[in-house]
Amino acid sequence: MPSHDKPVNGQDNPSFFDLFDQTPPPPVLELDGKHGTRRLAKLRAAWKESWEEGGFLYQRWEEIFQARHGSWHEIANWIKGAGLLAGISLIVMMVDTAGDIASATLKGLSAAPATNAGDGSGLWGTVDQPIRLFLADQAAHLAVAPAALYAFWQLTGVLSLIGGFFRNSGARIAWGLFGCVTLAMVWSASPAGGRAAATGLAALMWALASIFALRGLTLRPIVHNHPPQFQPQFNPALHLHATLPAPTPSGDDYGDNIHPLQR
Incomplete structure (x- = not known):
């Protein structure tokens, strides 16, 4: 019988289709001339046998059950x-x-349709009005609407602010670039008389928002006190030096282990 799976208990584990082809039909149905009935009986017998212990479907179900508790190499x-x-x-x-x-x-x-530039009044308008004017002037030389540039500028600021709040390094880099670009646009498009005040106001607003975007960021150096990887090993040992007695002369009357007592 051909095998399509690992041996179980030292025996071949036949597949479901092998069982279907080799399962004989019931004796009663052999006398019946209906081919469909005999084939259905073989299918039922093969299905039942494959779910018995050591069968093809039984083994697959055991592998699924063991995969929940095994490692990747055991699956x-x-x-x-x-x-x-x-x-x-x-x-x-x-x-x-x-x-x-x-x-x-x-x-x-x-x-997106063009947005209303507003009159530039108020603290926010002092910063927002130059940005709108700068983007509108640049969009005249590009194949994009000014409203799309302004919406992209807003989207970049919101995403980098949220990402920086959750301490994402890439978002914090984007937040820094967003602030620098914003200050450059405000400086470029603000009136000459109030350029410094508008840029300073934009810098203060960006600094206040950075409290949330740069939450937990510190410039202090981080010192890691790790023990040295290789430590010298100190193994105290006691060394004893014994002095052996001189050999006995050849003419000595005493034995090797007996010596006269001398004062």
């Missing part, structure tokens, strides 16, 4: 393959969905 190969295939399919679906969302967002920003 059956077919379970690994199915898991990897499902993971790759999920990643492809997520990337495709994210691409569609990003494409729709960019198209919406490009088709």
